[in-house]
Amino acid sequence: MPGKNAFYAQSGGVTAVINASACGVIETARAHRDRINKVYAGRNGIIGALREELIDTGRESKAAIRGLLTTPAGAFGSCRHKLQDLAQNPAEYERLLEVFRAHDIGYFFYNGGGDSADTCLKVSQLSESMGYPLQAIHIPKTIDNDLPLTDNCPGFGSVAKYIAISTREAALDVASMCETSTKVFILEVMGRHAGWIAAASGLAAEREDDAPHIILFPEIAFHRERFLARVKRTVERCGYCVIVASEGTQYRDGTFLAESGLKDAFGHSQLGGLAPTLAAMVKAELGYKYHWAVADYLQRSARHIASQTDVDQAYAVGRAAVEFALRGDNAVMPCIVRGGGKRYSWHIGAAPLHEVANREKKMPRSYISRDGFNITDEARAYLAPLIQGEAYPEYRKGMPQYVRLKNVVVPKKLQTQFKL
Amino acid sequence: MPGKNAFYAQSGGVTAVINASACGVIETARAHRDRINKVYAGRNGIIGALREELIDTGRESKAAIRGLLTTPAGAFGSCRHKLQDLAQNPAEYERLLEVFRAHDIGYFFYNGGGDSADTCLKVSQLSESMGYPLQAIHIPKTIDNDLPLTDNCPGFGSVAKYIAISTREAALDVASMCETSTKVFILEVMGRHAGWIAAASGLAAEREDDAPHIILFPEIAFHRERFLARVKRTVERCGYCVIVASEGTQYRDGTFLAESGLKDAFGHSQLGGLAPTLAAMVKAELGYKYHWAVADYLQRSARHIASQTDVDQAYAVGRAAVEFALRGDNAVMPCIVRGGGKRYSWHIGAAPLHEVANREKKMPRSYISRDGFNITDEARAYLAPLIQGEAYPEYRKGMPQYVRLKNVVVPKKLQTQFKL
Numbered sequence: 104m105p106g107k108n109a110f111y112a113q114s115g116g117v118t119a120v121i122n123a124s125a126c127g128v129i130e131t132a133r134a135h136r137d138r139i140n141k142v143y144a145g146r147n148g149i150i151g152a153l154r155e156e157l158i159d160t161g162r163e164s165k166a167a168i169r170g171l172l173t174t175p176a177g178a179f180g181s182c183r184h185k186l187q188d189l190a191q192n193p194a195e196y197e198r199l200l201e202v203f204r205a206h207d208i209g210y211f212f213y214n215g216g217g218d219s220a221d222t223c224l225k226v227s228q229l230s231e232s233m234g235y236p237l238q239a240i241h242i243p244k245t246i247d248n249d250l251p252l253t254d255n256c257p258g259f260g261s262v263a264k265y266i267a268i269s270t271r272e273a274a275l276d277v278a279s280m281c282e283t284s285t286k287v288f289i290l291e292v293m294g295r296h297a298g299w300i301a302a303a304s305g306l307a308a309e310r311e312d313d314a315p316h317i318i319l320f321p322e323i324a325f326h327r328e329r330f331l332a333r334v335k336r337t338v339e340r341c342g343y344c345v346i347v348a349s350e351g352t353q354y355r356d357g358t359f360l361a362e363s364g365l366k367d368a369f370g371h372s373q374l375g376g377l378a379p380t381l382a383a384m385v386k387a388e389l390g391y392k393y394h395w396a397v398a399d400y401l402q403r404s405a406r407h408i409a410s411q412t413d414v415d416q417a418y419a420v421g422r423a424a425v426e427f428a429l430r431g432d433n434a435v436m437p438c439i440v441r442g443g444g445k446r447y448s449w450h451i452g453a454a455p456l457h458e459v460a461n462r463e464k465k466m467p468r469s470y471i472s473r474d475g476f477n478i479t480d481e482a483r484a485y486l487a488p489l490i491q492g493e494a495y496p497e498y499r500k501g502m503p504q505y506v507r508l509k510n511v512v513v514p515k516k517l518q519t520q521f522k523l
Numbered sequence: 524m525p526g527k528n529a530f531y532a533q534s535g536g537v538t539a540v541i542n543a544s545a546c547g548v549i550e551t552a553r554a555h556r557d558r559i560n561k562v563y564a565g566r567n568g569i570i571g572a573l574r575e576e577l578i579d580t581g582r583e584s585k586a587a588i589r590g591l592l593t594t595p596a597g598a599f600g601s602c603r604h605k606l607q608d609l610a611q612n613p614a615e616y617e618r619l620l621e622v623f624r625a626h627d628i629g630y631f632f633y634n635g636g637g638d639s640a641d642t643c644l645k646v647s648q649l650s651e652s653m654g655y656p657l658q659a660i661h662i663p664k665t666i667d668n669d670l671p672l673t674d675n676c677p678g679f680g681s682v683a684k685y686i687a688i689s690t691r692e693a694a695l696d697v698a699s700m701c702e703t704s705t706k707v708f709i710l711e712v713m714g715r716h717a718g719w720i721a722a723a724s725g726l727a728a729e730r731e732d733d734a735p736h737i738i739l740f741p742e743i744a745f746h747r748e749r750f751l752a753r754v755k756r757t758v759e760r761c762g763y764c765v766i767v768a769s770e771g772t773q774y775r776d777g778t779f780l781a782e783s784g785l786k787d788a789f790g791h792s793q794l795g796g797l798a799p800t801l802a803a804m805v806k807a808e809l810g811y812k813y814h815w816a817v818a819d820y821l822q823r824s825a826r827h828i829a830s831q832t833d834v835d836q837a838y839a840v841g842r843a844a845v846e847f848a849l850r851g852d853n854a855v856m857p858c859i860v861r862g863g864g865k866r867y868s869w870h871i872g873a874a875p876l877h878e879v880a881n882r883e884k885k886m887p888r889s890y891i892s893r894d895g896f897n898i899t900d901e902a903r904a905y906l907a908p909l910i911q912g913e914a915y916p917e918y919r920k921g922m923p924q925y926v927r928l929k930n931v932v933v934p935k936k937l938q939t940q941f942k943l
């Protein structure tokens with residue numbers, strides 16, 4: 104008798120390595136065909152389950168599944184759909200279980216951040232109360248590195264590496280030209296609530312006075328005069344100033360800088376313009392020539408320079424999720440546990456989902472320098488191992504070869520349509 | 524009797540591979556110590572000569588000079604100083620020759636774009652009329668790929684590769700999420716007058732409907748309604764739309780889009796904001812959720828994913844410059860000549876400087892699709908070989924190892940200071 108089927112879905116913002124977790128899930132499940140029959144993937148994440156759009160990963164070749172290891176973004180599609188509150192509106196959860204029942208799904212693997220950990224927990228609780236046996240395992244993923252209990256989140260190490268490298272490279276450019284041209288360079292990076300990504304730029308510096316000279320964290324209230332004074336002092340001392348700013352940089356009252364006054368020709372407020380806002384401030388008050396960059400999606404999709412450590416860990420949490428399911432676990436999340444030795448090591452542990460859901464891990468204050476503008480040695484020691492190794496993809500004709508899946512959806516079994 | 528000394532300077536915006544040209548110059552000169560005594564580099568480009576700040580490259584180890592091959596930006600500093608008109612104000616040119624004479628310089632290697640080719644030509648002419656023998660060789664460099672006579676410019680291939688890869692990666696991200704999130708993604712790239720860099724993004728596409736769906740070139744007048752209609756059609760057809768826009772995108776009357784109406788809280792016009800301007804336009808007219816990125820310096824310093832072809836050619840033009848000088852050439856520029864065969868090949872030719880100076884090579888109309896929104900197969904055939912090969916730098920602790928030179932300035936010999 105074949106085993107139950109498994110359902111896997113990608114949730115929220117994608118990363119350079121979330122497909123490596125998918126690869127870990129599917130390859131491990133294929134190695135246990137006696138226990139896990141088919142692995143279905145949700146088309147566009149959890150809404151694929153709600154709409155009964157299940158991709159049959161069995162239709163993909165071994166090589167295609169292996170190709171996921173080196174392919175960024177979400178190969179099955181992801182979504183930003185947060186399930187409604189269970190107590191007030193259980194319809195979505197009931198629909199999920201209806202679809203799972205129709206397709207004989209006994210394993211639910213949900214690959215996402217804090218919100219999806221919460222969803223995964225609720226699905227697990229409901230399956231119990233509704234008498235439908237389901238093992239729900241959450242697979243951690245987020246570039247923001249803000250999940251609790253795990254030492255770090257798969258997806259973060261690769262963004263960290265990209266931002267650290269980009270900061271070092273751009274800084275060399277500015278240093279070359281600062282005598283007669285640009286004196287201030289601003290790189291805006293992701294991180295609405297936590298400054299982990301901006302912090303990683305600190306790894307670009309090897310010596311005193313190396314860039315980045317100023318890092319802006321959401322955790323530290325922005326103070327206009329202190330910021331401008333630091334820019335001025337840095338330009339006078341080094342000849343130039345490189346600033347890396349979290350998109351979530353905010354004033355003490357919680358106002359985002361990016362929302363503070365830019366308007367377009369139609370009078371609409373311009374959002375997401377933190378870097379130009381800071382640049383305009385520097386120009387108006389100090390008169391320095393500036394340039395700015397906004398990395399946006401480039402940073403979280405940069406598989407061409409992914410961290411080998413990150414890829415290994417992303418695969419490992421996918422594999423562990425299946426292994427946990429096979430040993431009977433429910434409502435858990437594989438997490439990354441850092442070894443205690445001087446040399447970096449890690450292994451996979453298990454975190455109970457009720458301790459993961461709805462908790463956000465911000466930067467410890469001890470990771471941020473006293474003046475609030477840089478990282479400490481403690482932060483450096485934490486961050487450095489996460490960017491180790493270059494997991495290069497293969498190239499053909501000068502371009503990285505990223506896999507394209509067939510993504511064949513299996514026939515529907517339910518008569519009912521579900522309205523999202 | 525030792526030979527004359529050489530002077531080398533980097534000019535204008537730096538690139539991921541301009542130091543590879545420096546490496547070619549210095550290594551080749553070192554192999555001919557009987558003819559070329561010392562190689563001095565201008566500190567911060569030509570202003571280093573005007574100020575008599577000459578870096579003695581002889582103080583750098585063999586390994587450090589080799590390290591230039593894999594180090595982005597300008598290792599000796601560059602500048603945006605355009606020499607004044609020779610006829611009206613010969614003072615700067617006379618100062619150059621005075622410094623060259625004091626330091627026994629017989630070879631002038633100027634590594635830059637169109638403006639510096641013009642400077643190099645004038646220095647050569649003046650040395651003749653003033654009876655001071657000097658061989659002036661221009662070494663091509665520009666990410667803009669806008670120099671005439673050479674098939675392509677060293678520096679361009681690496682930007683092209685970076686932009687093509689980044690476009691492919693970000694497009695996978697958008698495609699993953701478009702069902703419930705971002706539908707339009709805009710990547711702003713460099714290129715004020717010529718659309719070569721934006722064109723390179725077209726290499727990201729392998730099949731019909733692949734991103735980029737819209738490329739905006741400075742060569743094609745921007746038409747708001749046609750643009751919006753194309754965005755709408757693309758989203759309806761593909762689910763998402765990826766746009767790569769040259770910073771120099773302009774209306775028919777020559778107004779840059781980036782200058783069209785954004786104002787900050789102080790009422791200052793916001794420059795360099797093409798991507799947010801387009802995003803606001805899309806949002807206001809079509810209502811789609813958008814994201815945008817501005818690559819800025821990241822694109823031209825991205826040595827971590829430089830094109831091997833580009834690095835090879837950058838080194839080769841540096842080497843050839845010295846070889847040309849040694850065979851007695853003057854007022855020439857080594858250029859890249861594409862072989863005629865089906866398989867890409869190239870060799871170094873010589874272009875007379877008076878044919879290079881002050882001419883700008885724009886994209887041929889035949890490289891841009893009839894509708895003005897994409898590249899043709901002809902463009903693809905031209906561009907594809909330039910991004911071949913991955914010239915990875917070495918890494919230590921997860922970060923690329925870029926060389927730091929000592930940059931020791933030799934004692935001044937002149938009593939006079941020169942006021943820039």
